[in-house]
Amino acid sequence: MAIKTALPIAFSCGHTETVDLTHVPAGRRKNHAFGLGKNRVCTKCFKTQGAADLDKLNRQTLLDAAAFEQEHELPELTGTEKQLNWATRIRYQVLAAVLEEQDEETASEAFAAARTLTRSGWWIDNCADKDLDTDDHLELIATADESGQPEHVATENPF
Structure with missing residues (x-):
């Protein structure tokens, strides 16, 4: 069985997104995915927040x-x-x-x-x-x- 490169991540904003983690070594992917979910927001929320900040x-x-x-x-x-x-x-x-x-x-x-x-x-x-x-x-x-x-x-x- 091959090691997954794309993992579903539950972000801090509450949304879930599948993220390609091929750039992360195989042994660190799950830990990296957990860290992304805990400390970041999904792409849609990030863009919305950026647009709101720019408008402000x-x-x-x-x-x-x-x-x-x-x-x-x-x-x-x-x-x-x-x-x-x-x-x-x-x-x-x-x-x-x-x-x-x-x-x-x-x-x-x-x-x-x-x-x-x-x-x-x-x-x-x-x-x-x-x-x-x-x-x-x-x-x-x-x-x-x-x-x-x-x-x-x-x-x-x-x-």
Whole structure:
């Protein structure tokens, strides 16, 4: 009879899941399975918990961003609800980094230019790249020209 490699594990959340333990030496599989069940939750509960934690973090970031916008007199952004949430977080992170890393004069110039950028799409398109640093963001904000951009772009597609 072959030694089982997949064992059913009763997790601490109350769910049971069959887990492949081929990476664990045969003599330690049952003990490892017991330890997993005692100290961990099933995959479904782990994903649910991760999604809840992420949602909580996003809500807190949006609350911090709203207080930051009010404190620095930033105008509201325009766009869809999804764009607004994303762009608000981006603008908050970019401008908070500018405040932290730049002198007062440079920061005030950046904030003055940022007050004219109210289209969510601009912040998403230009500042969402993780490879950009604060100097890159400053250059993008200082050279932004939103005057020719329409608020809504209509398409020929009727759907």
